[in-house]
Amino acid sequence: MSILDHDSSYSDFSEENDVIDMTDEEGWQDIEPDVEVVKMKCLKCSTVFEAVDKMLVHCKKTHDLDLEDLKRKMNLDFLGLIKLVNYVRSEVKAGNFSPKLSNVSFFQDERYLLPVLEDDPLLYSLDLIDGTDLDDESGGVAVDAGGPQTNGEAQTSSDSEAGLLAQKLQKLQLDLQARDTEVRTLQKRLGAHEDRLALIQKTYLEESQRQPSTDPRSDSVSIDKGRLANAVDSSYFASYSGHDVHATMLKDKVRTDAYRDFIYENKHLFEDKTVLDVGCGTGILSMFCARAGAAKVFAVDNSDIIDFARENIYKNNMVDTVICLRGKIEEVNLPTDTVDIIVSEWMGYCLLYEAMLDSVLWARNRYLKADGHMVPAHCTLRIAPLSDPEYIDEYIHHWKDVYGFDMSSMSRGMYSDALVQPVPKRAMVAESTPFLTLDLKRMSVEELEFAEQEFMFQLSEDIESLDGFVIWFDTFFLTMSNGTVPAARRAEEVKRGDNDSIAFTTGPFGEDTHWHQGVLLINHGDKFPQKLKKGKMVHGTVGYQKRKDDGRALDIRVRWELERSDGVMEQTWSMR
DSSP states (O other): OOSSOOOSSHHHHHHHHOOOOOTTOOSOSOOOOOOOOOOEEOSSSSOEESSHHHHHHHHHHHHOOOHHHHHHHHTOOHHHHHHHHHHHHHHHHTTOSSOOOSSGGGGOSGGGGSOSSTTOGGGGSGGGOOSSOTTOOOOSEEEETTEEEEHHHHHHHHHHHHHHHHHHHHHHHHHHHHHHHHHHHHHHHHHHHHHHHHHHHHHHHHHHTSOOOOOTTSSHHHHHHHHHHHHHHHHHHHTTSSHHHHHHHHTOHHHHHHHHHHHHHTHHHHTTOEEEEETOTTSHHHHHHHHTTOSEEEEEESSTHHHHHHHHHHHTTOTTTEEEEESOTTTSOOSSSOEEEEEOOOOBTTBTTTOHHHHHHHHHHHHEEEEEEEESOEEEEEEEEEOOHHHHHHHTGGGGOBTTBOOGGGGHHHHHBOEEEOOOGGGBOBOOEEEEEEETTTOOGGGGSEEEEEEEEEBSSOBSOOOEEEEEEEEEEOSSTTOOOOTTOOGGGOOTTSTTOEEEEOSTTSOOOTTOEEEEEOOOTTSOOOOBOTTOEEEEEEEEEEETTEEEEEEEEEEEEETTOSOOEEEEEEEO
């Protein structure tokens, strides 16, 4: 339950959950700028100009982007030109160097009135764009789609546009003053709620320090388990409060581009829809959805990073669309009974480490409409055998001689812990096989723990020894809300245009991601590893179990048997 009271309306709810203290915000004062040379950046590249006419000629001849021609053909007024410039800059900033310009509808949104570049000199020079050809030196007449216009008429039109712009600026200033008053009021209310929460915590602490009951039927054991779970959760959420982990994820282009491309290329799925972003982090997925036309996005996170998400959303003028809520998804109260789409980047190492999918499925059961979309929709876990003497020497054997010292004790954890490392392609000695397919729309939480999922593969070459196993996952985004993915399908097989599906792999044959691969090294002990011939069959089972001492960690158990061998081998690795 949220500690903040709220009404049922979106606007009131947003204001009470998204308090931003702007009393110390800098940069709002009017400061007389120093006289300096204007540096006007090209719309599509990094070239800088000191005059608008030179930049326009450059854009036309180098990038085939003719602003004057676009103004004339689309009959754009002053505000329309502002939107056009900011639209082009925002698309280029997002990596799209060929923004759609065939219709004015692409940049009609009011958000394009906000500059993409701070103090963009081009926006102050738009009155110099008169809609005539740059190569036409006749001057005196500005031509638009409505016919010829004299300089006097153009001046009248410019004055009218300036008046409208001044009115809009005045309205924004009044809105800002009103919002500042609301923020101060909400801060006082928040302070009162925090005092109440502190009292509750103090009371609980006093109760917990009382002498525990000796009655074996008492719930003291369950209380201890609850405290342990809370401690684990607190540590988990705290680990996502810093900048580094989010910088790593955002810089993972395979991951971030897949979400962006699916959302942007399927705007019809998001337009006017209500979206829930579980574990929103910096808010990047929520902003993707807002830009794709979502009517409302609820961004939920239980770590301190939510404060940065709020600021990011504010700076990108999305506060009317994206509502940030701090807390566990199981505990916050959304001001809606249902959502059309749930988007989340919940995947952990070996897919299920950190147990975030449990919360996503809870949200699905509680909020998602029957015909709603899960983004992503499917994941497949895959396993393959590992054999590479160089890899083993690098991670295990080198400890036997470190500057002449035996440090082999350092290698003990290598056999008991699941390692997260990029594996060279040369170490893969058989085709991978899927051992678990997760259909996010239909699966249950109980399926996240399993004892025996079968696998089988055939060695593709002679090997000196079976050194271990490698686990990774493929992720699929589907436009059909009830679509399915065959278990054997690989992410690498999905091509753009395949029913608008998008997929990525975290395996060794794809571009490396921050997930890398999970490496399970076999401990042969005192036994000499067995050489295996090409064509040899290896079959077995994989099991995932949550650790009793940490519900977000995993124990991974593999049982395997070689074709015509003496028996079954078994080993367990921990991921913590």
